[in-house]
Amino acid sequence: MTWYILRRLALMVPTLLGILLINFVIVQAAPGGPVEQLIVSLTVPNAGGAASSRLAGGGDLGASASATANLNNANSTATRGAVGIDPELLADIKKQYGFDKPAPERFWLMLKHYAQFDFGDSFFRDTPVIQLIAQKLPVSISLGLWTTLIVYLVSIPLGIKKAVRDGTRFDIWTSTVVVIGQAIPGFLFAVLLLIVFAGGSYLQWFPLRGLVSDGWRSMPLPALILDYLWHMVLPVTAMVIGGFASLTLLTKNSFIEEIGKQYVMTARAKGLTQNQVLYRHVFRNAMLIVIAGLPAAILGILFTSAMLIEVIFSLDGLGLLGFEAALSRDYPVMFGTLFIFTLIGLVLKLLGDITYMLIDPRIDFEARS
Secondary structure, three states: OHHHHHHHHHHHHHHHHHHHHHHHHHHHHOOOOHHHHHHHHHHOHHHHHHHHHHHOOOOOHHHHHHHHHHHHHOHHHHHHHHHHOOHHHHHHHHHHOOOOOOHHHHHHHHHHHHOOOOOOEOOOOOOEHHHHHHHHHHHHHHHHHHHHHHHHHHHHHHHHHHHHOOOOHHHHHHHHHHHHHHHOOHHHHHHHHHHHHEOOOOOEOOOOOOOOOOOHHHOOHHHHHHHHHHHHHHHHHHHHHHHHHHHHHHHHHHHHHHHOOHHHHHHHHOOOOHHHHHHHHHHHHHHHHHHHOHHHHHHHHHHHHHHHHHHHOOOOOHHHHHHHHHHHOOHHHHHHHHHHHHHHHHHHHHHHHHHHHHHOOOOOHHHHO
């Protein structure tokens, strides 16, 4: 197993390089870069005010998106306006953002810095990217861990029970609930929760936004924990819906497939009880496919569902940071978060394979290699 792990770790390097290279090329080809946006702010008064507001970190996401749209619409104006800008000033602007060097050299410098986990400074926040990521990552991890924990604690027992009682009333009505849950997008369910339970139109049981209340640092420890859990209820509930449905059906189908195999009939013929057959023989084989999907599930929760939930509930996490960076063309933040996302994904995939081997020693990736 040791050599397999070392090989997988070594393969992470070219994988990271390839992903960074592809995204670097795509970003370079996209219009409306930071230089163009700064030129717009100098040449188009309205766009400049909007840009200043956004880059200072103020305003809501709607205003940010609107300002970015205005800037992108004014790109052609910026290009023409650049003609009237002092060439020395234009050169200084390009140098400030590092665009005075050719693209291959910029990419090489980026790789050298990333090898030392130096992601540079944000173009528009005047803060090191690593500091921004360190500030935002706990929020995204908190959402992801709670969601994954609840999804697995509920879905696996429910999926097993549905497989054992396949075709019964219990299976039918739970399947109806699961299918409805799977059909409702997480972000739409989040909006519904806000309207019903966060003072939108009906009840005001939960806070509208944020991860903690104002002044939570001065609270005693029990109150601090309760305040945190109180804020987590709605966003985690919204994120659990889709993953809960998918994992329940996956667990049920996996157990049904294993229950119909010959070794289960043999175990029953030997006089083993239902629980002994399920948890001594079926469980290990049936859970392999569930464990294989764990890395993908965590990645989906962290980097797709979490981003939308962070936006809706105003949770200042990594998904929201990457979204705002893409709007403002904050390249250091974009590539820094991409690097962290990719690295976490590769590590989770490796952990999934290791767990595979621990659960079923018959699986040996190293021997197969």
